Structures are given as C-alpha cells and as structure tokens.
Amino acid sequence: MELLGNLGINTKLFIAQLVNFAILFFVLKKFVYQPLLQVLEERKKKIEKGIKSAEQAERKLAEISEKEKKILEKAQEKAQKILLEAERKAEENRRLATEETTTEINKMMKKADEEIEKKKEQMLTDLKKDLAQLVVSATEKVLAQKIDEKSDEKIIDKAIAEIK
C-alpha cells in the first residue's frame, strides 16, 4: 500500500477519476455515438434503397422495351401474313372468275353452235320444201297441167324422198 501511495495513488482521487470517466462515457454514448450512428445507418439505408429502386426501374425499362420490340415484331409478322393471304385469295378469286367465264363462254359457244346447226337444218328442210315446190311448179308448168291434187302430193313426196 505504501508503494501505491508513493506512486501517487489516492483512493479518493481514484474514485473521482472513475466517476469522471463514467460520466464522460455515458454523455458521449448518449449524445454523440448513438445519434451519429443512427444518422449514418439511416442514410446508408436510404442510399441503398435509392440504388435498389433505380436498378429496379432500369430493369423494368429494359423489360418494357424488350416487350415493345417483341410486339412490334409480331405485328409486322402478322401484317406480312395478312398481306400474303390477301394476295393468295385475290389470285384464287381471279382464277375462279376466269374459269367460270371460260366455261360460260364455252357453254354459250356450244349453245350457239347448236342453234346454228338447228337453224341450218331448219333452213335446209325449208329450202328442200321450197325447192320441191319449185320443182313441182316447174314440172307442172312443163307438164302444163296438174294431174290432180292427190297425185300431185304423191309426186312431191316422192321427189322429196328422192332428194333425201
């Protein structure tokens, strides 16, 4: 104990220093460390949050532009498809119309041919009749007399049959 005294250690001063340091510790802790640490922590959190949301926004933007691109591509594809389809349909329609017209014309031509044939036949028949008559009348004139109505007709028929 004497040694401690010689070194200047004094119980009262020792306790006083202890109290002093304790007060200092608590004052610094309460008024400096805790509030400052809190401020630093809060700011750190805020910055982290800001960075995170910025990153999120960027990611979303990229996503959206990607989507936009995709949609545009799809629309273009679809438009191309529609165009092709329309062209194809138009071609088909044209082909069908041509075909129809051709058949119609063919049909009409056939009908006309038939008609012509028929008319020709008729004309021929008429002509034969007229001709027979003419021949008869010529013959009559030549003969200068009609045999009779009955034999007349007979001769005509005979002549016609001969011509045929």
Add this chain to the structure above:
Amino acid sequence: MTEALIKPSFKPEIVANVGNLPITNSFLVTIIISLIIIIGALSIKKRLKKNQPGGLQNLIELIFEKLLELMDGITGSREQTKQFFPLVATIFIFVLLVNWVEVLPGLGTIGVEQHHHGEKILAPFIRSGAADLNLTLVIALISVIATQIIGVSALGVKKYLGKFLVSPLQKPYFIGTFVGLLEIISEFAKIISFSFRLFGNIFAGEVLLTVMLMLVPLFVPLPFLFLEIFVGFIQAAVFAILTLVFMKMATEAH
C-alpha cells in the same frame, strides 16, 4: 527571493483542497478536459442534422466511418463493432486529449509554491492527466472489467470461466490447468501493463519537455513538442486498439 525548485515527481502535486478531496493538478486538467468533451458532445448533438450534414458534421461522420471500418477489420462484424465502439472511442478521445495537455505552454512551470521539508517546490497547474497513475489505472481497470463482462455475455458464464479454470483431469491434463492459470495472471498483467505503459510514456514526455525547457528555452524544445504530440496520439491509439483486441479475444472460445 529564491526560486522555487522544479522537481518532477511520480505523484501529481496537490494544488488545492475541496473539502476532503485533494485536487491535484492532473485531476484539475482531467476535469477541464472532460468538460470540454462534454460541451463538444452537446454541441454536436444539437447541430446534428439528418439529411443535410454541414462541414463539421461531415468531418465527424468521416472520422466515424473510418473508425468503424478500422474496427470492422479487427472484429470482423459490424454488430460487434457497434457493441465495442462506445468504450473504445471514449478511451481514445479521452486519452488523446488528456495526453496532448502536456504540450500546452506553462507545463510544469506555472503553479503555486509549496514548502516541503524546508524546500521551496513548485506545484505546477498543468500536468497531463495521463501522468497520474490514478487516471491510467482507472481506464485500465474499466477496460479489463468491460472485457470480462463482454466475454461472459458473449460466451456465457460457464464457458467463459472454462477459459481460466481447467480441470487437471481433462485431455491435456495439467498443461491445460497451467495455461488457465497463466490466463488468469495475464488478465491482471493487462491492468498493470495498460496503466504503466500510458503513465510511463506521458510522464517521461513531461519530464523530457520540462528538462529541455530549462536547459534551452528557445527552439530546441520544439522537435520534442512534436514528438510528444505523436507519442500522445500513439499511446491513445494503442490503448484503444488493445482494448478492442482484448474484447474481441474475450468473445472467442478456445
């Protein structure tokens, strides 16, 4: 009028008495430094702004961040750093300022004359607070006791005591017990090494400065003043970092 002797002594000189309490010069200096720190703390608290830190706050925040990073390097986790930070930082700030008192002009020279054994002796007003074993011993004790508390709270009573009291019947047998005994001694040695290292450095610095001033009052003491500023910083840093390291070691099981 004979000049009073300037005689450096281990004991801080008593400059006044308040009731029963002898006020030594080092205690006086310690109280003044403490008041300055408290006023500083209150003004920092008052000026603390959340989102628009001013110049001073920026500086303090920068120092804080760097200190926290430094401590993270030792503790390895921010949680532990936060737990240890208040004590370590207080020790650092307090010891640093108390050390730097020794470079104030008037150290060891301005004071009251006292009579001791027929000799006139000068009791200077300014004596670095750390040149007083009372102070260094107090901080050393607080540091070591806080270390024990942290060790117990981190490991639990049984496991923490298991570091020191090892049964001689266990695996390394008597070696373990002996190591445990050494651990106990080392805990007490920490108190002594902490307190005497700081006291010795600062007291020696004071004696050196006083002697230099008496020998050559002009210019020559200047480099020694710078040296003492450096020593004061190093001793404060050593005290704080050793406290931190011991605390970290106390939280780790063997």
